[in-house]
Amino acid sequence: MSPDAVVVFDLGNVVIPWDRRLAIARFVDDPDEVERLAAEVFDLEANLHLDRGADLADVRAVMESRHPGHGWVVDGYVEHFRHSLGATDPGTEALITELLAHDVRCVGLSNWSAVCFEGIPEAYPVLGLLEGVVISGEVGVCKPDVEIYRICEARFGFAPEQATFVDDNDDNVRGALEAGWAAFRFTDAPAARTELARRGLLPDHR
Numbered sequence: 001m002s003p004d005a006v007v008v009f010d011l012g013n014v015v016i017p018w019d020r021r022l023a024i025a026r027f028v029d030d031p032d033e034v035e036r037l038a039a040e041v042f043d044l045e046a047n048l049h050l051d052r053g054a055d056l057a058d059v060r061a062v063m064e065s066r067h068p069g070h071g072w073v074v075d076g077y078v079e080h081f082r083h084s085l086g087a088t089d090p091g092t093e094a095l096i097t098e099l100l101a102h103d104v105r106c107v108g109l110s111n112w113s114a115v116c117f118e119g120i121p122e123a124y125p126v127l128g129l130l131e132g133v134v135i136s137g138e139v140g141v142c143k144p145d146v147e148i149y150r151i152c153e154a155r156f157g158f159a160p161e162q163a164t165f166v167d168d169n170d171d172n173v174r175g176a177l178e179a180g181w182a183a184f185r186f187t188d189a190p191a192a193r194t195e196l197a198r199r200g201l202l203p204d205h206r
Contacts, residue, residue: 005201006158007099008176010143010167011110011133014186015093016124017086020047024073026080041066042073050078050113053137081116088126091189095196096129104201108133109152109165111142111172131156143167144175164199166192 012018021038028034041063049059056078060071077084096106108130112120114137121127134152136142141151153160160180167173168186176183184195197204 004158004162005164006105006107006156006162007196007201008107008109008152008163008165008181009092009096009130010165010169010172010186011108011112011127013168014089014166015096015108015126016088016120018084019086020077020084023077023080023082023084026083027076037070037073041070042077046074048111048142050074050116051111051136051142053114053140056115078113078115081113082123085120088124089189092192093126093129095189095193096126098193098202099196100129102202105131105156105158107131107152107156109143109148110134111136113137143169143172144178146175146179149176149179149181164196164201 009015020042021034024037024042025031025034028037046059046063046066049062056074060074063074064071099106106129108127110133112135114135117135117137127133132155134148134155136148139148139151141148143149153163163176163181165173165176165181165183166186167176167183170185173183173185182199186192193202196202
């Protein structure tokens with residue numbers, strides 16, 4: 001194993017399951033309306049405004065401009081955000097633990113609202129296994145912008161060629177590749193372990 005290798009983990013749906021519908025369902029009773037709001041109103045594009053660190057009033061204004069009368073969805077989502085999260089993926093936690101046992105550094109890089117990230121490290125001890133996490137809402141830039149990969153390099157002191165990035169989003173994987181990192185798309189922990197072993201970061205158990 002390379003002593004200089006760094007594996008960079010996305011958080012949402014890699015380490016911690018995330019589904020914005022579960023938060024919306026806490027303040028909207030009709031399942032069909034939950035689906036409509038998630039698909040048409042508080043979609044991934046709207047969520048990115050939060051993830052970039054925009055003030056809640058600004059995100060609410062964007063929501064009102066796109067979908068008049070729906071600014072309240074932003075407030076409801078933030079209030080009930082914790083319900084959008086599931087329990088730590090045990091397979092990913094085991095993968096991080098195994099990488100650390102083989103002297104591979106592990107850090108986090110996530111598109112995540114700063115206000116919604118408050119209290120998350122305390123609620124998810126798995127994050128304490130990582131050297132640290134770069135949160136988009138705290139630095140004001142989201143994946144797949146190359147700048148956030150550079151911020152991660154600077155914070156944790158590694159070069160692009162040392163990094164292997166694991167993310168469930170194809171655009172973010174492409175952004176990492178453009179930044180000069182190795183990267184692949186996460187589907188589940190066993191497949192990720194196989195890929196990391198193929199790249200020489202873990203022993204091959206076949």
